[in-house]
Amino acid sequence: MCDTCGCNVTPGNAKFAYQPVVPGSTAVSVLQGLLKKNDDQAAHNRAHFDRRGILAINLMSAPGSGKTALLEATIAALKGQFKIAVIEGDLETENDAERIRAQGVAAHQIVTGSACHLDAHMIHDALHHMDLADLDLLFIENVGNLVCPASFDLGQHLNIVLLSVTEGDDKPAKYPVMFRGADAVLLTKTDLLAVLDDFDPDKAERHIRNLANPAPILRLSARKGEGMMAWLVWLQGQLIEQRKRVEAGATQRPASQPEGARLHTETA
Amino acid sequence: MHELSVAQALVEQVEDLASQHGATGVYLIRVRIGPLAGIEPELLAVAFPLAAAGTRAEQARLDLVMAPVRVRCQTCSAEGEAQPNNLVCGACGDWRTRIVSGDEMILETVELDIPEPIVS
Numbered sequence: 001m002c003d004t005c006g007c008n009v010t011p012g013n014a015k016f017a018y019q020p021v022v023p024g025s026t027a028v029s030v031l032q033g034l035l036k037k038n039d040d041q042a043a044h045n046r047a048h049f050d051r052r053g054i055l056a057i058n059l060m061s062a063p064g065s066g067k068t069a070l071l072e073a074t075i076a077a078l079k080g081q082f083k084i085a086v087i088e089g090d091l092e093t094e095n096d097a098e099r100i101r102a103q104g105v106a107a108h109q110i111v112t113g114s115a116c117h118l119d120a121h122m123i124h125d126a127l128h129h130m131d132l133a134d135l136d137l138l139f140i141e142n143v144g145n146l147v148c149p150a151s152f153d154l155g156q157h158l159n160i161v162l163l164s165v166t167e168g169d170d171k172p173a174k175y176p177v178m179f180r181g182a183d184a185v186l187l188t189k190t191d192l193l194a195v196l197d198d199f200d201p202d203k204a205e206r207h208i209r210n211l212a213n214p215a216p217i218l219r220l221s222a223r224k225g226e227g228m229m230a231w232l233v234w235l236q237g238q239l240i241e242q243r244k245r246v247e248a249g250a251t252q253r254p255a256s257q258p259e260g261a262r263l264h265t266e267t268a
Numbered sequence: 269m270h271e272l273s274v275a276q277a278l279v280e281q282v283e284d285l286a287s288q289h290g291a292t293g294v295y296l297i298r299v300r301i302g303p304l305a306g307i308e309p310e311l312l313a314v315a316f317p318l319a320a321a322g323t324r325a326e327q328a329r330l331d332l333v334m335a336p337v338r339v340r341c342q343t344c345s346a347e348g349e350a351q352p353n354n355l356v357c358g359a360c361g362d363w364r365t366r367i368v369s370g371d372e373m374i375l376e377t378v379e380l381d382i383p384e385p386i387v388s
Contacts (some may be wrong), residue, residue, distance in 0.1 A: 025379040034278050034299065034373045076315075119272050131385045148270035151306040151373075176353040177306035180371075209363040212339065212355040227308060 026193045039118035040154055045155025048127060049138065050251050051150065055242040056138045058154055058254065060178060061162035062171075063144030066188040066222055068096045071139055072161065073222040075103040077232055082239070083137035089118040089143045096141065106130060117148035120155055136239060146175040158183040158243060159254040165189050165199040172207035180211040184234065185257045191221040217253065274307055275315035275375070282325045282378055291380035294328040298377040302335040302370035304351040309334065328378075337370030 027032055049056045068088075083098045086107040088096040097109035104138050108126045109120060123140065132138075135231055140156060142149040161182035163171055166189060174178035179185065185208055205217050214235060221229030245252060282297055301307055309332045315334050316330045340347045346359035347368060356363045 008292070020364065025378045026289065026382045028289060029377055030281075030285065030375045032375050034281070034375055035276055036281055037277055038377075083278055116272075117273075119273065147306065150269060151274070173353040177371075180304060180355075207353075210354045210356055212365045212367070213361055214364065262302050 010086075021192075033255045035152065038120045040123055042153035042155040045123055045127065046119055046157070046251055046253075048132075049157070050246055051156065052132055053136050053243060054132065054135050055158070056140065056154075056156040057158045057238075058140045058142055058149075058156035059162065060142045060146070060161050060182075061144060061150050061164070061188075062146050062167060064098075065144070065162040065164040065167065067141050067144070067162055068099055069222040070186065070188065071100060071141060072103055073225070073228060074139075074232065074235070075100065075105055076138070077107060077228065078235075079103065080115050083134050084137045084139070085135055086095055087118075087123060087130075087140045089122070089141060091115075091143065104246065112143060116143060116145050117152050118142050118154055121154045123154045146178045147170070149176040150175075150181055153254070154255055157252045158186050158238060160186060162186045162188050163204060165193050165196055165201070167199075167206040169201070170201045170202060170207055172211060175212050179208055180213055181207075181255050182213060182215050184216050186218065186231065187219045189221055189223070190219045190226055191224040199207075213255070225268060238244055269340060271311035272315040272319065275312055275319035278312075278316070278375065279323055279325050281297045281321040281356065281375055282328070283323055284346050285378055286324045286380055289380050289382055291382045293381035294325045294378055295381060296329050296331060296377070296379040297325065297375070298331040298333060300333045300335050300372055300374045300376050303337055304367065304371035305373035309375055333376070335369050335372055338368040339365035339370075379386050 022089045034247055056144065071086060080086060084105045086105065088107055088109045090096055091112050093112060094109045097107040100107035108130050110122050110126055124178050138156055154171055159182050163185060165187060171205060187204060195207055201219055208217060218227060284293055286294055301309055313330060313332060321383035334356045337352055338347060339350045341360060342363055342364045343362040344357060344360040346366050347355055348358040355365050357365050
């Protein structure tokens with residue numbers, strides 16, 4: 001959805017904007033994203049982050065792909081350099097937030113009950129319970145789910161999608177909406193590749209490219225520390241990019257539709 | 269599933285539009301959904317009456333229009349249809365394409381019942 005008006009008009013669909021009126025009724029052409037309220041709130045969250053120079057990252061994956069383990073290892077490596085906080089989303093329990101707090105950084109747990117995803121309003125409420133002063137990095141660990149979280153902008157700048165090698169290497173083909181929206185894909189638990197002969201990282205990579213996604217694909221094991229350096233370097237590069245954007249008064253939306261605004265302007 | 273959240277957001281949006289136009293009812297809600305929007309149209313259709321109950325959109329017909337997946341190649345500029353999980357260029361085979369249609373989730377049109385103003 002585009003930045004200018006929250007709508008999603010592209011040259012491909014602009015011709016559908018006007019429809020004939022049924023007699024006796026008044027047709028109103030709307031052309032707004034269905035999740036306009038969520039998107040407005042997400043934009044507000046993003047403005048919050050940008051004002052404070054925070055880089056906000058949304059971590060998404062299937063349950064058990066290693067999001068919390070990745071965060072533990074990332075925090076352990078970077079907490080001396082940067083101020084980090086985490087928002088955890090789970091259906092129940094404070095377990096993940098406690099694991100993060102054990103690393104010595106602030107964590108706020110959102111317990112969603114039965115909701116299968118986080119939305120921008122939940123993030124906004126969570127932000128009011130957190131100390132954002134001097135924060136550099138905010139990680140949002142979404143509910144483990146490869147379907148629903150993909151449709152909700154939270155105000156983050158980047159989407160990171162994890163795919164562990166204990167899953168199928170064709171998951172990007174099965175869940176295209178999620179993997180198309182990734183700014184980086186992490187193939188996790190790579191230390192297990194030695195004993196799992198049915199996951200082909202190159203095949204996973206090809207499935208991601210078939211979604212026209214140019215995102216970097218990093219292979220790592222948070223538990224064993226393999227490949228962590230490339231991830232940490234990428235992350236710090238993104239933080240530098242965010243600081244440049246903040247300086248220039250610019251912002252960035254996650255990957256799902258970077259072209260929206262431009263296409264819309266061309267149509268208009 | 270998240271389709272109920274989407275249905276609730278849709279009804280809220282339609283209610284806002286009805287209020288803005290002084291409408292007493294809604295005849296039709298036309299929504300355009302692409303396969304890459306992450307919304308299952310059938311589930312949205314099931315969730316809609318639950319979300320619309322007791323609102324001005326209660327009697328509205330929900331018209332779900334499916335958008336095709338179309339991509340434009342950044343390498344050879346060809347434009348064509350693609351599959352949701354295979355967005356490579358049909359002409360030259362390059363994966364560097366951009367979505368032209370297929371990831372949208374748009375409220376296109378609402379048809380409202382707006383009473384004639386009473387002239388005294």
